[in-house]
Amino acid sequence: MTESRPATPTEAEGDPVGGSAAPPPETLPESDAEPGERLDRLHPNAVILWRLSTLLRGVLFTAVALGAELVLDSPFPAGVGALAIAAITLLLLVLLPPARFRAWGYRLRESDLYLRHGVFFRTTTIVPHARIQHVDTRHGPVDRLLGLADVVVFTAGTRGAVIAIPALGAGTAEALRDRLAALSGAGDAV
């Protein structure tokens, strides 16, 4: 599998970040694929989930800012800070989740789990099946509403001790968990 590297590792530099998240294909475009294989994407509802959590945080920060401005004597007209925070939230809300979605990809391969994610700091990770200690799926109340679940892989490593694939479809997540659990090296010595 090591020979089949793409001849031209073209980077998706300056990925144009559009507001409209087009319905994603099941695999990534060839130019962005990793050695020899295409990556699977998260569930499209991931974007909604991340937008919701950004919104929640934004509302919280805006409220705090507004409160602070009312209590403290700000040199600016009341509400400017809160408005700025609200604007930043809106910007993040529109731009970041789709970019994050596009940056995420994973692939269950013959002997390992291959992951890539990160909009600004991009990380590619390989977890050999034999190194997996155990696998969890987990979902919060909002995840469940959106039909999502995270798969969390645990290894005995330091940096990669806990590796999570967020916002998969609930069915996909369970299937992946079971596959990984079956493939993992049970009782392997460190």
Next chain:
Amino acid sequence: MPSEGRRLHGFTVVSRGLHVARQLLLPAIVGGASAGGAIGGTIQWILLILSVPSVVIAFAQWLAFRFRIEDDDLIIDSGVLARRRRVIPLARVQNIDLEQGFIERLAGVAQLRLETASGGTDTEASLAVLSLEEAHGLQAELMRRRNHARGARGLYGAGSPGGAEGAASAAAASEAETEVSSRVLLRLGLADLAIAGATSNEAGLIAAGLATMLQVAGDFGQWGWIEAVTEPILGRSAGLGFAAAVMAGAILAVLFFVLGWVVSIAATVVRFHGFTLTRVGDDLRREYGLFSRHRSTVPLERVQAIRIEETLLRRPLGLTALKIETAGAGPGRSDQPGGRAEAFVPLARRRDVGSLLAEVFEDARFEGVSFRPVATVSRRRSFTRLAIPILMATGILTLVHRGALGLALLLLPAWALAGAQYRARGWARASGYALARGGVLTRVTWVVPERKIQTLHLRETPFQRRWGLGTVMIDTAATGRTANIVDVRRDTGLGLLVDLAADGEAARRAALSSSRAARSA
């Protein structure tokens, strides 16, 4: 739950009591005294009363704590109200450390600590405290049973061997134990340790720490002698103006540096006094310490990686320090800030490193291994990182005084440093081992057995992505750091990731089947 088994040494209660005393009584006395008056008295009383139940609890805990070895498990019952039973399969134990604090040495007792590979930061079992004799005996017994249990269970394999084979290998294992050889690999004398202390990078840090500490203490005005020392220097300088003040500052800086140096040397000598590294069978044993005595044992097959560290001062002297990374409890142990791997061998001659490495990684062949450089752009990146603050400082200071423009000359050494940084970085693969190197101030060379690789990462920062670079991180079950190769080209890095994953897996399987074959033979 019936309580059976052995109790800890009675000194445990005293030891815990002393611990409580350190935490509560000392602040009570100091805090109360400094608060003064009625409030101070009240504080003292409150803390004093609070400490009484702690000692009672310590006694009750001692009564409730029982341990025993049953078959291949260590079973510990503890807890006064909520009873807890912990069963530790000995086959899973990574390290068994014997440690003695200063007071424990006076009392002739010691702590025994067992660690498994579980990710928690705590030691899995701490038998504190036992009589020294019992601790030594128990350590030996636990080691023996651990090896035995491993043989019986064929632990290295996912699928354990069949019953007959298991019994045979257990017999082989116990047979092998009877002829355990022991040989001293390294012994460090007083002179070695003094050199180690004198050439550590920490010397400068300690100096800085001391300076701040003394300054803070001076601010509180508690230590009059500091002013007595500094007064003549500073007092005289006040009359002589700027140049003298700078002079005085320089003298003080040198003073602190020398002081820090001496402290660093003394600390190393005290800490690692009588350092001995022994190979006992398939374990590495390390003993050291003047006041606090440490004795720890690392099974060779549990070594995750070795870090070879050469500080700036040590490099021209041909000296290094080796750190052996093992799986076990992480940071959070007061005596070992860097986790378990802390300075396993505080000083070794570079020409001896090869033989020490060969002792730990028997199949490793590093002769004639040449490191592959990282991407050449790396130098430019390093330079940019250094140049930006220099140019900013120059710009701002030039507004104040035109002479500051000369600061821009710092760009020359910055370019040289960037070059050194680039040359220091490199990686290699040889006989199933991955090597990663980097660092100017302290040059660190990682030696990672590919069979120990847990996960692999390629991390690309936004700046690295501009140049198509990334950092390869090789993660093992070692606690603390990962081996990094900074600024490799992205496609090289991805290829390395895939290759290491595949070869690591193959090596792991090979090691597994060979250890199984050795057992059944």
